[in-house]
Amino acid sequence: MKIVFLDAATMGSTPLTEIEKLGELEKYDNSTAEEARERVRDAEVAIVNKVIVDKAFLDAAPSLQLVCEAGTGMNNIDAGLCRERGVEVRNVAGYSTDAVSQQTWMLILALAGRVFHYDSYVKDGRYTRARLHTDSDHPYTGLTGKTIGIVGMGAIGQKVAAIAVAFGMNVIYYSTSGTSHCTDYPSVPLETLLREADVVSIHAPYNEKTAGLIDYDGLCLMKPTAFLVNTGRGGIAVEADLARAIDEVRIAGIGIDVFEKEPLPEGSPLLHTVHPERIILTPHVAWASEETRQRLADEIARNIREYFDNEHVHIPPVIVGKTWRQVADGQ
Numbered sequence: 001m002k003i004v005f006l007d008a009a010t011m012g013s014t015p016l017t018e019i020e021k022l023g024e025l026e027k028y029d030n031s032t033a034e035e036a037r038e039r040v041r042d043a044e045v046a047i048v049n050k051v052i053v054d055k056a057f058l059d060a061a062p063s064l065q066l067v068c069e070a071g072t073g074m075n076n077i078d079a080g081l082c083r084e085r086g087v088e089v090r091n092v093a094g095y096s097t098d099a100v101s102q103q104t105w106m107l108i109l110a111l112a113g114r115v116f117h118y119d120s121y122v123k124d125g126r127y128t129r130a131r132l133h134t135d136s137d138h139p140y141t142g143l144t145g146k147t148i149g150i151v152g153m154g155a156i157g158q159k160v161a162a163i164a165v166a167f168g169m170n171v172i173y174y175s176t177s178g179t180s181h182c183t184d185y186p187s188v189p190l191e192t193l194l195r196e197a198d199v200v201s202i203h204a205p206y207n208e209k210t211a212g213l214i215d216y217d218g219l220c221l222m223k224p225t226a227f228l229v230n231t232g233r234g235g236i237a238v239e240a241d242l243a244r245a246i247d248e249v250r251i252a253g254i255g256i257d258v259f260e261k262e263p264l265p266e267g268s269p270l271l272h273t274v275h276p277e278r279i280i281l282t283p284h285v286a287w288a289s290e291e292t293r294q295r296l297a298d299e300i301a302r303n304i305r306e307y308f309d310n311e312h313v314h315i316p317p318v319i320v321g322k323t324w325r326q327v328a329d330g331q
Contacts, residue, residue, distance in 0.1 A: 001023030001024065001045065001308070002023060002026070002042060002043045002044055002103045003019060003022065003023050003025045003026070003043065003044070003045040003046075003082060003304070004022065004025075004027075004028070004039050004040055004046055004047065005019075005027045005028065005047040005048075005070075005171055006030075006031040006035075006039060006040070006046060006047065006048050006051045007028070007029070007030050007031055007038050007048060007049045007050055007051050008027040008028060008029060008047075009029035009030055010049045010050070010070060010272035011070070011293055011296070011297060012074075012288075012289075012293060012298050013118065014293040014294055014296075014330065015294070015297070016297050016301075018298050018301035018302075019297065019301045019304065020072075020301060021186055021317065022263075022301060022308075023045070023182060023242070023306050024296075024303060026039065026310070027177060028042075029209065031051055032272045033051075033052060033056070033057075033326060036051050036052075037057060037060035037061075038050075038060070040057065040060060040061040040063075040064065041060055041061060041063075042063050043061060043063060043064060043075070043276075044062055044063055044064065044066065044252050045064075045065065045066045046061065046064060046066075046068070046069065047067075047068045047070055047114060047300060047303055048067065048068070048069060048070065048077070048268065049069070049070040049076075050076055050291050051072055051076060052076050052077075052115075052313070053076060053077040053078060054078050054135070055078070055081060055287065056079070056227065057231070058082065058085050058087065060200070064087055065086075065087060065088065065176050066087065066089075066092070066303075066304065066305060066307050066308075067082060067087060067088070067309075068090055068300050069087045069090070069092070069298060069302055070092070070297070070300060071087070071091065071092065071287070072091055072093050072094075072095075073091075073098070073205060073206070073233065074089070074091055074204060075089065075207075077107055080136070082269045085130060088307055090139075090280030090303040090307065092296055092299040092300060092303070093155075094155055095292060095295045095296050095299055096156075096286075096287035096288075096296070097155045097156050098290045098292075099286065099287055099288070099289040100156050100203075100231050100286045101156055101159040101160050101163065102143070102256065103231060103285070103286035104156075104201055104203075104249070104286065104291075105160070105161050105163055105253030106145075107229045107231070107280055107282070108201070108227065108229055108244050108255065108257065109256070110200055110280055111140075111227045111229070111254075111255055111280060112140060112141040112142075112143055112199075112227065112253070113140045113195040114138055114141075114238070116124050116136075116142045116277070117138055117277065118135065118150065118324070121135055123283065128265060129263055130253055135319070140303065141198075141225070141252075143144070143164075143167045143168070143169055143198075143199075144167060144168035145168060145169070145170075145197035146167065146199065147170040147171070147172060147196055147197050147198050148160075148161070148164045148169050148170070148172075148197060148198070148199040148200075148201060148202045148241065149172050149173065149174070149177065149187075149188075149193035149194070149196065149197030149199070149201070150171065150172070150173040150201050150203060150206070151174050151182075151193070151201070151202045151203065151204050151213070151214075151232070152173075152174075152175075152176050152202065152203040152210075152232060153173040153181070153182040153185070153187075153203075153238070154204075156178055156203045156231075156232075157182075157201075157203040158175065158182060158184070158224040160201055160203065161173070161185060162228055164199075166197070167236060169199075170290070171184075171185040171186075171224075172185060172186050172187075172188050172192075172193055172196065172197065173185055173186075173187055173188070173193070174187070174188060174189065174190045174193045174196040175187055175207075176204040176209055176210050176213070177209070178179070178209075179236040180324065181287075185198075190214075190218070191218075191221060194214070194218050194221040194222050195223075197222070197223075197226060198223065198225065198226050198227070199226065199227050199228075199229065200214075200222065200226065200227070200228045200230075201228075201229045201230075202214070202230040202231070202233075203230075203232045203235050204232050204233065204236060205232070205233060206232075206233035206234070206235055206236060206322075207224075210233070210235075210236045211235055211236070212236075212238050213236050213237070214228070214236060214237040214238065214241075215237075215238045215241050216241035216244055216245065217239055217274070219237075219242065219245040219250055219251060220231045220248065221246070222245075222251050223251070224249065224250060224251060224252065225252050225320075226250065226252060227252055227255070228242070228251060228254045228255075229254070229255040230253045230254075230256050230257065230258055231257045231258060231286040232261045233258050234258040234259040235260045237256075237270060239256075239259065239260050239269060239270055240269045242256070242269075242270065242275050243269035243270050243272070244269075244277050246273050246274075246278050246279060247273055247274050247275065249275070251280040252278065253279065253280075254278070254279055254280070255279075255281075255282075256270065256279070256280070256281050256282070256287065257281075257282045257284055257286045258284055258286075258316055261283055262283075263278075264281070265282075266290050282308070290311065297317055320330070
């Protein structure tokens with residue numbers, strides 16, 4: 001069996017030992033659309049992360065039986081066309097819940113705790129030259145008693161919420177699917193969430209319901225002391241509007257790990273604000289702890305193994321225990 005991983009650079013140096021045991025594995029750091037079509041011609045299994053799987057891709061792969069998404073989101077795969085062609089599609093859900101939750105709170109705590117200001121205050125000598133034993137001009141924001149508003153209360157949203165409760169915060173959420181499955185916390189309209197939350201944290205999939213969901217008008221509803229964090233998907237919060245809100249001090253700060261275009265273009269408004277000290281930007285790494293990447297590799301191997309162990313019998317698509325509709329709704 002021939003397996004091709006068309007953009008394996010996303011896995012870094014993570015060993016792919018369990019995948020290699022299943023067949024002949026060809027790894028490519030990156031693949032253009034043209035290169036992907038050539039490399040998949042005689043493959044039974046294609047592993048992709050951002051490579052587009054469309055009609056041209058499938059036309060070029062007559063032997064293809066299984067497409068494995070090296071992640072959870074599948075905006076890059078035409079799953080309906082794959083089903084028409086008899087090609088199974090599987091992703092890995094839940095592998096990065098703990099990692100993304102950890103990095104979400106890293107961003108929240110860094111913003112609320114002014115950690116980068118305090119660090120530079122000491123390192124650049126201002127503390128040494130000061131007469132006080134503390135920096136009394138820049139108090140940080142306490143979280144106890146504050147409200148976190150979570151956009152998308154799936155597995156990651158619920159993990160973030162549980163940590164918020166441990167900090168003594170109140171939790172509200174907005175269901176981007178329109179169905180409030182979680183009954184542990186109040187579900188509210190988006191406008192209410194933006195008005196009431198001291199921290200807005202985005203954990204929704206990118207789709208027609210969430211594209212541009214939080215724009216300038218929405219940001220203007222937020223408290224000037226509030227923070228917004230996005231570790232969900234780029235494009236849910238409009239980047240130009242985020243930069244404008246920061247420039248106008250409409251909100252206190254933002255922490256962004258995902259972007260409308262990745263890598264972030266040099267001309268991005270997020271890189272050219274008048275208040276860069278209010279912004280933390282990370283390069284789409286919230287999912288990518290060392291442990292999480294290994295778990296992802298092993299789960300991809302499991303998906304391949306299970307598919308072929310079932311002797312190619314196609315069953316109604318289930319993605320690691322979740323239906324396609326549940327994943328699409330961000331559950």
